[in-house]
Amino acid sequence: MSRIIYSFLLYLAVPLVLLKMYLRGRKAPAYHKRWCERFAFIKALPDNKPVIWVHSVSVGETIASAPMVKQLMALYPNHQFVVTTMTPTGSDRVKALYGDTVHHVYCPYDLPDVQSRFLNRIRPTLALMMETELWPNTVAACHKRNIPIVIANARLSEKSAKGYGKLGGLTRQMMEQITLVACQNSTDGERFKQLGLTDKQLRITGSVKFDITVDSEIHRQANELRKRWETGAERKRDILIAASTHQGEDEQVIAAFKQVLAKNKDALLVLVPRHPERFNQVFQLIEGNNLSAIRHSQTSETTPETQVILGDTMGELMKLYATADLAFVGGSLVENGGHNMLEPAALGTPVLSGPSIFNFNEISQELVSSGGMKLVQSSNELAEQASELLASSDLRNSMGEKGKIFVESNRGALQELLNLVQKTLKV
Incomplete structure (x- = not known):
């Protein structure tokens, strides 16, 4: 599949996605709010400091990424940090963990114009994606702007690998554009390589979830x-x-x-x-x-x-x-x-x-x-x-x-x- 066809199908799916959000919001009202963020209609960040963007889907990834984000904030005190999530519960966790020390918005949908608008508003110097966040238009937009993309604490189940494999050239192109995959284990690393990732792009680091701190x-x-x-x-x-x-x-x-x-x-x-x-x-x-x-x-x-x-x-x-x-x-x-x-x-x-x-x-x-x-x-x-x-x-x-x-x-x-x-x- 080409990225053009993928994007066309994704645009067609937007009304269904919004309907699902609306229906889910009947039980969880937070899903009815802040829809503009999902299309990257957000305020541009001040351009006086470089930006590191961290994306964690929901609660689990947000908690797992917290020690990494906090240490990066200590290492790069002159940087701004943008942390995105997809769910309201993830949003709540970000606010509880960091307060106003990071910028938080919902991650925008993987549409070409939306991702272009988002990157123009935040201008990151690095994109850190937690676990299995592989989105073709997001990766392509970062690659076009020479923004390094690191998949952190990466994992790829056999089921997910088969799904990405069915996308053929679209997945291979995405793998070529990723800067680095820091993978939890060698088994998942081999699955990434089967999809087109090279040895040079892969590191086996183990899981950051082992580095949990209990005070x-x-x-x-x-x-x-x-x-x-x-x-x-x-x-x-x-x-x-x-x-x-x-x-x-x-x-x-x-x-x-x-x-x-x-x-x-x-x-x-x-x-x-x-x-x-x-x-x-x-x-x-x-x-x-x-x-x-x-x-x-x-x-x-x-x-x-x-x-x-x-x-x-x-x-x-x-x-x-x-x-x-x-x-x-x-x-x-x-x-x-x-x-x-x-x-x-x-x-x-x-x-x-x-x-x-x-x-x-x-x-x-x-x-x-x-x-x-x-x-x-x-x-x-x-x-x-x-x-x-x-x-x-x-x-x-x-x-x-x-x-x-x-x-x-x-x-x-x-x-x-x-x-x-x-x-x-x-x-």
Whole structure:
């Protein structure tokens, strides 16, 4: 496919994209706002400082990129930073992480005139794209202006590689125009090369998600929160957190937890849906299963009857992980590819995950091999494993320590990535 045909089809799709945004906005009103940014109708940045542009799609990529962005800000204090996202939740994370120290807008659509307008308004000296953000017109527009393009913390699943491969010459041309791909592992690196990337353009750095920092404040806040929960309950609780769950997965988690409760009346479930527009729906689901629940956003006060706490706030996941004795990482009992299991592992919390882990395929396999995570194939198996682990602090401590060691032994990708960015900016 040529880029002209690709662009023509994309222009035809714009009304459908806007309709989807409108419909999604009925549940998440933030999708109804700031549409102008998606077409790059934004205020031009002051031209007194050079600009580094970082694009992270949503919450996960924004959090993963934060240590890199903050270190770059320290290394380049005379630069301006533009951080773009595609989702309102990602936008909220950017504002929470950086405040007014970066410029944030939604990333504009991959249309030739839109990307031209966007680059004319921000004039970046470097474009850093997180993970698998490969957009032909964006790459071409940067290449035309001699703006280096670095794909940071890059990954490419087999499914994604096949999709890009079907675009033929369009993908090959895009690969030729990318300056550097800093890839998480050699398997994904080979997939990039099969699409046309050269050895000169590829570096295997590991994943910056291993470089997650857990400060003492997280543990302090988590300990205080857990004490409040247990004081209200008038007894010690065995806490299972199920985080980043998706539609069709909450039902399985709740069914598993009811089996856990049958064996352990002191168990407490902290259920954290991935998307905020589903908070109300999931709370109704919990109550519909005759479980006594509170919403974390409204109160931290439990009662002896409280069985479930709905984690319906943003930006507190690490703190909630730190309260727990055991973590189930969602997006994995449904075909969503899983979410970041390194976050609980870095805290020394034992991890359970479902079988759908293609977003973290190599990392998850290595974490399982290290003994820090177990895979479950069903709701019933989740109940069995959770019951066994909650019943034994020795098993939990051993598993959690192995996961923590695994994370710590794989740190270093962030520094290597920073070195590559510094070299790219000097060229």
